[in-house]
Amino acid sequence: MNFPFDKLKRSPDLVAVPLIIDLFLFFVLISIFSSSYSVGYPFQFAVTIQPVTPSLVGLYGNIGEALAQFGNLILIGVFLIFSLVSKAFVNAGYVYLLDETVRREGANRSSTAVFAEGVKRYFLPMIGVEAVFVLILIGGAIAGGMLGIVVVVIFFAIRILLVFWEFTVVLDDEDTLSSGKRARQYLRESTSEVHAAIMQVIVVHLIFITATFWIPAAIDWIGAFNLTIFSIPLIILAYAVFASASQLNLYEKLVKVRG
Numbered sequence: 001m002n003f004p005f006d007k008l009k010r011s012p013d014l015v016a017v018p019l020i021i022d023l024f025l026f027f028v029l030i031s032i033f034s035s036s037y038s039v040g041y042p043f044q045f046a047v048t049i050q051p052v053t054p055s056l057v058g059l060y061g062n063i064g065e066a067l068a069q070f071g072n073l074i075l076i077g078v079f080l081i082f083s084l085v086s087k088a089f090v091n092a093g094y095v096y097l098l099d100e101t102v103r104r105e106g107a108n109r110s111s112t113a114v115f116a117e118g119v120k121r122y123f124l125p126m127i128g129v130e131a132v133f134v135l136i137l138i139g140g141a142i143a144g145g146m147l148g149i150v151v152v153v154i155f156f157a158i159r160i161l162l163v164f165w166e167f168t169v170v171l172d173d174e175d176t177l178s179s180g181k182r183a184r185q186y187l188r189e190s191t192s193e194v195h196a197a198i199m200q201v202i203v204v205h206l207i208f209i210t211a212t213f214w215i216p217a218a219i220d221w222i223g224a225f226n227l228t229i230f231s232i233p234l235i236i237l238a239y240a241v242f243a244s245a246s247q248l249n250l251y252e253k254l255v256k257v258r259g
Helices: 005-010 011-036 056-070 071-102 110-143 145-161 165-172 175-188 192-221 226-258
Strands: none
Touching: 005 011, 005 071, 005 226, 011 071, 011 110, 011 226, 071 110, 071 226, 110 145, 110 165, 110 175, 145 175, 165 175, 165 226, 175 226, 192 226
16 A cells, blocks of 8 residues: 655645544534444444545534434434535645645645635535535435435445546546546546555545444443543544545546546
8 A cells, every 4th residue: 555644744734634624523423412322333434435535424424314313304404505515615625735735746835725725716616526426315315225225326336436526626627527527537547556546545444434433332342431532533633644645645646647
């Protein structure tokens, strides 16, 4: 596996952005929703191969499940809109930070200015990307049963086929539909090196899915529940570092494919 930690040292905000967001969402879960769950459950990360902010989708998903328990459709609807808009906001800035790190090394601009410019330029196309995937998942939830499972399988297939979609919005500076076509093109043109980078992102997620479930569960089993409050932030820190490094590596490979 290739983890470009040297470049992360020069661009620490690639770790800071997902770390701050994940810690914030973690403490939201702890303070509001943890009483509804067994130990370990609300802290799992969803299996996601989207090459954007590392665990945002996973923690959002857990909060969404907690909200669903209250049965308030208006609250759930507001949450879905908030999650869509906020993910598009963060992804626009985050992917532009990746682009700045890979293609414009040494540029004399603050990370805050780069992030803000990314949001300004790519927020609306990212909204389109997020909306496509949210609508597919909502369709699966509404369908339910076997049909719902089929829809979820279709979702993951599309997610793989469009694994570069968020990247190409920024890389090619195009709208939602055009960048989607580019994403498919780049996947077809990808080398084994790129495929390995995609697998690295998936493997990192799988490792930390395991860690976020079994470590808190093991701590609870030995009767030291309070330690979970300290163990999960440490796991999130390690996850932010390794996941960001994996995504940086993938973006570098994609830039080479684009030429």
